[in-house]
Amino acid sequence: MPGFAANLTLLYTELPFMRRFEAAARDGFEAVELLFPYDWPAAELAAQLRSHGLELLFFNATPRSRPQDRGVACLPERRAEFRDAFLRALAWADTLGCDRLHVMAGLMPPGASRAALRECYLDNLRWAAREAAACGRGVLIEPINAHDMPGFFLQRQDEAHALVAEAGEANVHVMMDIYHCERTEGDALAQLRRHLASRRIGHVQIAGVPGRHEPSADDAVDWPALFALLDAQGYEGWVGAEYHPRLGTAPGATSRGLGWRTMAAVSPVRG
Numbered sequence: 001m002p003g004f005a006a007n008l009t010l011l012y013t014e015l016p017f018m019r020r021f022e023a024a025a026r027d028g029f030e031a032v033e034l035l036f037p038y039d040w041p042a043a044e045l046a047a048q049l050r051s052h053g054l055e056l057l058f059f060n061a062t063p064r065s066r067p068q069d070r071g072v073a074c075l076p077e078r079r080a081e082f083r084d085a086f087l088r089a090l091a092w093a094d095t096l097g098c099d100r101l102h103v104m105a106g107l108m109p110p111g112a113s114r115a116a117l118r119e120c121y122l123d124n125l126r127w128a129a130r131e132a133a134a135c136g137r138g139v140l141i142e143p144i145n146a147h148d149m150p151g152f153f154l155q156r157q158d159e160a161h162a163l164v165a166e167a168g169e170a171n172v173h174v175m176m177d178i179y180h181c182e183r184t185e186g187d188a189l190a191q192l193r194r195h196l197a198s199r200r201i202g203h204v205q206i207a208g209v210p211g212r213h214e215p216s217a218d219d220a221v222d223w224p225a226l227f228a229l230l231d232a233q234g235y236e237g238w239v240g241a242e243y244h245p246r247l248g249t250a251p252g253a254t255s256r257g258l259g260w261r262t263m264a265a266v267s268p269v270r271g
Contacts, residue, residue, distance in 0.1 A: 022051075058140055143159065
């Protein structure tokens with residue numbers, strides 16, 4: 001059965017960043033996610049992971065060199081920047097013991113040709129996959145909804161899976177974020193059932209819909225059914241908790257909001 005992972009960029013924000021590893025381990029998590037780890041020395045992050053017995057599942061392959069950046073992989077004029085950043089990220093992944101890197105597509109520039117952006121993204125994905133494979137690592141891509149990130153190039157599950165199929169590299173998979181899927185397309189449970197069969201889903205993330213808080217019984221998503229589907233379909237990956245705690249940065253906000261894990265009827269520890 002899948003285990004739950006804590007996204008330390010969004011969770012435990014009531015604590016200084018370096019204390020979030022200990023808090024996640026104390027709450028029973030065995031794996032974590034990071035979005036942009038580049039503000040901290042890789043060796044210090046690795047020490048936190050080792051000290052608390054945590055596995056790092058992924059981080060974003062390119063830092064935000066500009067405040068508006070949401071990845072650059074689809075932008076032809078930034079191809080060299082993407083590739084330089086990806087090679088640096090592979091070195092970070094080696095230090096952190098991280099098996100996968102998330103390649104964010106980026107925002108579509110006004111007036112840009114979608115076909116040209118897609119061609120660039122696909123070319124960069126193939127290149128990144130081969131570089132990652134040479135290091136024994138993989139690549140994730142993620143559709144992100146237009147409500148939260150207007151203009152993001154990759155928004156729909158079908159398109160993400162088509163890109164993975166066309167890339168033709170065995171180490172490229174889709175990160176299916178249930179929150180983004182439900183916001184964009186609706187009926188995320190049906191989408192998950194359909195795409196699990198393809199074996200192209202490499203990671204799943206969850207958050208309540210529409211507020212992006214803890215999953216709850218009041219959400220648009222039937223969480224017990226979703227967790228049962230993952231088990232029934234033999235999903236062997238992790239489920240990442242990537243949400244904003246309802247209690248914000250109040251003391252113990254994240255830990256006090258973890259009751260949703262009982263809806264999976266499994267231990268938060270990977271079994």
